[in-house]
Amino acid sequence: MSQAPEASREPVVTPMRVVIALCLIAPFVAMLWVGSYAKTDPAFIGIPFFYWYQMAWVLISTVLTMIAYKLWQRDQRARKEGAR
């Protein structure tokens, strides 16, 4: 996320943008590190860990993307007002 084309004198990297980037990167780390979840236990209602864990990540990544979306909106609003 390095979009700051029309941006004013504000720095490109702000703490809020770091949080946005982390929210978007986290699913990649979690899902590509297959070794961290390639096991059957603990099972959840009979479903092996491998499966329910990844499905749980569907929800987690959705929440993270939503947070990124809200923060990005706030960031852009602040920039627009700052530019005026």
Add this chain to the structure above:
Amino acid sequence: MKDGVNGVALAVFIFFFLLVTVMGFLAARWRKAENEHSLDEWGLGGRSFGTWITWFLLGGDLYTAYTFVAVPAAIYAAGAAGFFAVPYTILVYPLIFTFLPRLWSVSHKHGYVTTSDFVRGRFGSKGLSLAVALTGILATMPYIALQLVGIQAVLDVMGVGGGENTNWFIKDLPLLIAFGVLAAYTYSSGLRAPALIAFVKDTLIYIVIAVAIIYIPIKLGGFDDIFAKASEAYGQTNPATGAPRGALVPPEAGQWTYATLALGSALALFMYPHSITATLSSKSREVIRRNTTILPLYSLMLGLLALLGFMAIAAGIKVQNGQLAIPQLFETMFPDWFAGVAFAAIGIGALVPAAIMSIAAANLFTRNIYKDFIKPDATPEQETKVSKLVSLLVKVGALAFVLTMDKTVAINFQLLGGIWILQTFPALVGGLFTRWFHRWALLAGWAVGMLYGTVAAYGVASPTQKHFGGSSKEIPGIGEIGYIGLTAFVLNVVVTVVLTFVLRAVKAPDGVDETRPEDYTADAGDPGVQVELPPATAGSAH
């Protein structure tokens, strides 16, 4: 398989099929615009779709009938390895969150209909744009063919596919009818038809999954039993390979494959023309960002659907062709009428993406081959006319493909298509963020990626096939088994970067960039952005 035709299921199936046919033709009048003879109208639904329509359209587009049949089929066949579709669709959304809004903005500002339009505008290179367009068309054709394979699977299980001995015409007649109808309403209504039908498709799919995931485990004695039986089945030795059939959890050696398949597929998904067509039809930048937060609902559904593969094993479904496992599970477990609903969901699930894919391929041909190379002064009316005709041709081609060739050919080409389409990533996504890459370097990188990917895929053997036996192979230099598409993509990027340095050093001429930095963040309502709707609806970013 029960003998003969399942009458009740067939009647329900035909009912839903007729319903969507009527909707498909009526769709031409839905949100009708004044200038209906433009490619924006026919091919992008007037660029007017809001959050929910876009959600249904993209969901209907990306999660195809083939997905519904193939993902559980892969689980049924080999277990854990088939589940990569779930991390794959998880990774797609954070990824598109970063680049798709930029593509939307620049496309709206300059009236781009396809990704190749953008590439030509950004790099001033018709050659690069042609490469992207051809890759898109090549990758889409087998994908359409696979939708037909999905319909065929359903028809077979319902008993209307005919046996091996039936006359070919009788055997394929239902498929021909389904396709004729699809072609007719796509021709007349354009993107509006699949957008409207997607509502029916997704509603049916959600109902079927919800029922299946509760009802079937109860009948089979709970998930504990299902997974115990599946585990036992995977442990048995496959006589063809001498190795166990599969595993509940990927073994150490399979983890690289799993991760690279998920990542490579995620990178590739929004390079497909049909994904972009559905994206560009949305009315504002915010619609896309908002959609990345609600589309994962489909991924959850896909995960649940994948579990049906285990249920098919536990229910003792035995099929030679894995594609039939899920339709067969439905027929065995559900009462006839609900099996009909489930089959209708899969059948209609094939029609929506097939329509969008044929429109997307037609747009590519019209804009980036016909207009760029054959008739540069084509009017919008002519463009629309050509696009409509090509959408028909593309579908007839796909039909001929399925009817004349073995199913495995379509599957092989689909596999190749995924590898190929990923090679357009550097030009498209790279171009959205930077102009640093040189157009010739991008073209060379693309060529290297295409060549490596094709040759590598050709060399993969499986117990049943000598070539194109799978999509993963040893990664040179790392030694692990990984997705060929991703290896080709890395090669592609390396070649592009190195050649860009070289070309910049020798001051090779750059193309003309017609875009400006602010175009990439423009939203509906900004000056110069074409808006067909009253500004009141133009996004919430203001």
